[in-house]
Amino acid sequence: MMMVLNGLFPVFALIILGRCLKHFNLTNDRFLKTSDRLVYFIFFPAMLFWKIGGAESDGGIDWNFCLASLSAVMVIYLLSTLYIRFAVADYEAGSFSQSCYRFNTYIGMAIIINAVGEEGARQFGIMVGFAIPLINVLAVSTLIWFSGKRFTLRERSRLTIKALISNPLIIACLSGIVYARLINTFPRFIDNTLRLTTSVTLPLALLSIGGVLTFTNLKGYMNLSLTAAVFKLLLFPLVGCGFLKLFHVTGIPFKVGMIFFCLPTSTAIYVLSSQLNSNTELASSAIVLSTLLSFISLSVALVM
Secondary structure (H helix, E strand, O other): OHHHHHHHHHHHHHHHHHHHHHHOOOOOHHHHHHHHHHHHHHHHHHHHHHHHHOOOOOOOOOHHHHHHHHHHHHHHHHHHHHHHHHHOOHHHHHHHHHHHHOOOHHHHHHHHHHHOOHHHHHHHHHHHHHHHHHHHHHHHHHHHHOOOOOOOHHHHHHHHHHHHHOOHHHHHHHHHHHHHHHOOOOOHHHHHHHHHHHOOHHHHHHHHHHHHOOOOOOOOOHHHHHHHHHHHHHHHHHHHHHHHHHOOOOHHHHHHHHHHHOOOOOOHHHHHHHHOOOOHHHHHHHHHHHHHHHHHHHHHHHHO
16 A cells, blocks of 8 residues: 555646646646656656666666567557447547557656666666657557548658657667666766756656646547546556566566556647547547546556
């Protein structure tokens, strides 16, 4: 019980605070958009690079952990796509699909640092470096397929490649892995600078997540949002746990993996849905419901 309280309470308290600050007009949409950009392009990439590149371990990659995680992503993607073919309209398909397997990296890192520690953060950062490219390819491909627009193979490839090479989190993770292999330590003044710089990352990210949550569209899209939450917060953890056991993943990587599988869907699905002609109201509803229900799934993950 204390592990759940210590790991989750600080994270969800800041999310709730972010919602309260927005409600009382102490923050606004302009502030939230600016803070999102700062976290996404500067602070969180710096944190990933620092934690992976300067980790005290040998900087090795747990390939079984990474393969188990990516295998679970693929299975959930295939199952959700099969469901889409029979029960989801084209306009809603891209948003629904993303809601089933995309994950909130900020909440994940915050919980892992609180509950598992620095080695858990390193393992999570490395796995994220492999998961984000795969998930971007799946998300963009599905959105394009159901967008109603005719894209040539060249246009599809361009959009997918752009989503990958312009993603600062991928760049930070891969750079951190290379740095850990070659150097694996930072001079004290650089380490102190990165520590101070990245200390604002997770609080700012969590406040922003709370600030953008809105219940306006939840009633109209409750059924689809709930189905997406079942995929994301029930089936994903069950499938993921099976793969972790299949690949004989134990210890810290197992705990990190279970937290990863139980995370709420990413707030980024709203942006990508709006760019590629999918239902942003469904995306907004799925984000809210997934975030609320993830308290249950994450509580289970922390006591395993």
